Amino acid sequence: MIGAVDRPPRPSLLRARAGEAAIFALPLVIFLFLLYAMLGWTFYTSVSNWQGTAANYSFGGLKWYRLMFSLDRFWVDIGNNLRWITIGVVPTVVAAVLLAYLLEIGTIKGVEPYLRTLILYPAAMSFIVTGTIWSWMYQPDRGVLNTILRGVGLGSIASGYTTDPDSATYWLILIFVWQYLGMSVLIVQASLRTAELQEMVESATLDGASRLRTLLHIIVPNIRGGLLVVVSLLLISALKVFDIVYVVTFGGPGYATDVLALHMLIATFQQHLVALGAGLAMVIFVLAFVIIIPYTIYALQRWFD
Amino acid sequence: MRKNLPLRILVLATVVVVSVVYILPVYVMVLTSLKTPLEITQRQYLVPTSSLQFGNYTTALRLVWPSLVNSSIIAVTVTAVSVFLGGLGGYFLSRFRWRISKVLFVLLAIALYLPYQALLIPLVQIVNKLHLALSHAGLILGYLILNVPLASILMATFFFSVPRELEESAEVDGASRLQIFFRIVSVVALPGYASAAILVFISVWNEFLLALTMSSPYTTTVQVKLTEIKGSYVALYNLQMAAALITVLVPLTFFLLLGKYFIRGILAGALKG
Numbered sequence: 233m234i235g236a237v238d239r240p241p242r243p244s245l246l247r248a249r250a251g252e253a254a255i256f257a258l259p260l261v262i263f264l265f266l267l268y269a270m271l272g273w274t275f276y277t278s279v280s281n282w283q284g285t286a287a288n289y290s291f292g293g294l295k296w297y298r299l300m301f302s303l304d305r306f307w308v309d310i311g312n313n314l315r316w317i318t319i320g321v322v323p324t325v326v327a328a329v330l331l332a333y334l335l336e337i338g339t340i341k342g343v344e345p346y347l348r349t350l351i352l353y354p355a356a357m358s359f360i361v362t363g364t365i366w367s368w369m370y371q372p373d374r375g376v377l378n379t380i381l382r383g384v385g386l387g388s389i390a391s392g393y394t395t396d397p398d399s400a401t402y403w404l405i406l407i408f409v410w411q412y413l414g415m416s417v418l419i420v421q422a423s424l425r426t427a428e429l430q431e432m433v434e435s436a437t438l439d440g441a442s443r444l445r446t447l448l449h450i451i452v453p454n455i456r457g458g459l460l461v462v463v464s465l466l467l468i469s470a471l472k473v474f475d476i477v478y479v480v481t482f483g484g485p486g487y488a489t490d491v492l493a494l495h496m497l498i499a500t501f502q503q504h505l506v507a508l509g510a511g512l513a514m515v516i517f518v519l520a521f522v523i524i525i526p527y528t529i530y531a532l533q534r535w536f537d
Numbered sequence: 538m539r540k541n542l543p544l545r546i547l548v549l550a551t552v553v554v555v556s557v558v559y560i561l562p563v564y565v566m567v568l569t570s571l572k573t574p575l576e577i578t579q580r581q582y583l584v585p586t587s588s589l590q591f592g593n594y595t596t597a598l599r600l601v602w603p604s605l606v607n608s609s610i611i612a613v614t615v616t617a618v619s620v621f622l623g624g625l626g627g628y629f630l631s632r633f634r635w636r637i638s639k640v641l642f643v644l645l646a647i648a649l650y651l652p653y654q655a656l657l658i659p660l661v662q663i664v665n666k667l668h669l670a671l672s673h674a675g676l677i678l679g680y681l682i683l684n685v686p687l688a689s690i691l692m693a694t695f696f697f698s699v700p701r702e703l704e705e706s707a708e709v710d711g712a713s714r715l716q717i718f719f720r721i722v723s724v725v726a727l728p729g730y731a732s733a734a735i736l737v738f739i740s741v742w743n744e745f746l747l748a749l750t751m752s753s754p755y756t757t758t759v760q761v762k763l764t765e766i767k768g769s770y771v772a773l774y775n776l777q778m779a780a781a782l783i784t785v786l787v788p789l790t791f792f793l794l795l796g797k798y799f800i801r802g803i804l805a806g807a808l809k810g
Contacts, residue, residue, distance in 0.1 A: 249633075256633070256718070257629040259622040260625070260645075260689050264641070264645065266682055270656045270660065271656065273658070273659040274657075277659075287662065334548060337544070340548060347551075350560070351555060356789050358743030358745065358785070360743075361743075361760075364763060365778070365781060367767070368778065369565070371774075374774075379580045462807075468650045475746070475760075478745070497750070506658060513655045513657065514655070524646070524647065528646040532643065536634070
């Protein structure tokens, strides 16, 4: 690779190159600067005294964090967000790996493009649209699922879905899984299709390894990179989840399905506890930051090898 | 082929299950959107009947039209600017491999997954201070802050696959970096620009949190409008579904016609970035 690093340039040439580089990098740097400045601003707001509609940046220390940790609603949020990032992610990844593998080994002509398009189209839709559709599916009285169940004589297992406080969050998570499965399959498929892996699978098959063994002992360990990407992507999306909850239940019944992101919006713009809202935003940010550390290290290695 | 019989059955079973799970919601959505409220109350929306209510779409379209215009203005502007600036930034990341590029890359990787919540409060403040609250500019600024980094990473991955020999020979001929970038690299990477543009467009079109927070009568986007319709026409599922279908028409058309670029964009963002 011939780059700036390995060519020893004359000083004037170096200055010229720095000038050129600045033209390319400057817009990006400006936007990144804005972004991190705003992040710092949010953090500062979270340790200020700001409540009410007028901005108040006098220093308030950690009192809003103390209030946050004392709120029952905050711990409901944490519980629900944990449900989202476990139940929203693990089954999706497992299903995506199985589906991708099945499409590799057992595909009948035409099945693969059909299924891939079918499960991927929700990726182009917004959570608001999927939420609207699924609200209709879940509607307990006239909704689609219960109407079908009653129609085939299974009315006894008709459910309240998102109106039942105990299971509502799980029904919401199901929408998320439905929407993200296609994208997960797509990424797993791409990491399955490397030449090295295909060779390993071939020789394992010649050695008489069963398909399940091949999947568990050869494929899964060798698509670690792709899996890390899928898992990180899903974890972050599940952590940030807001739209689905907003449109389907708005956190209800009560605040049984509330999540950090919705609480942040309500605290900031409805209760006007802006410092508390900023604190909730910082909690979401810190959790997201922790989640993407392994991914960032991996991506960095791939880029600068 | 007897050995493969169980496998074939498994594949066919998968096809059936996946088909039902992914077609049913859309099937019901389309049929419901063509029904009268009475038919819906009587739970007669699972099979088509002779009197399809296409008028529902006229009503729904009248409701969402201003927000369709808003969403289009915002999404097109953000896409154009992000992809242009992202092209410049991506070229820097892919060709100027200095230590500072590494720092920039880490800052970018974090920025890509930054929750919008972390920017919301300052953004509202800035937009109010600049008196942009009633214009599209506030939302456009907000979206640019997250989409310029995204487009930069995407474009960088596409520029990596542009052969350097092209640039070297142009350099020998005395072309400047900017000329090389605009006349050669960008032209070769045009499909990459298409992928980045589709991805940015769809994500802006579908974004909700920012659009909701900064919503004003003049800037309501189509997603926000859809939740308003859902809230104020609670029992009118036919209108809700018609409006939802209109909302999804634009991104879905992109997906069906330009799916190849969409998929490449997702993979570029996911695997390399």
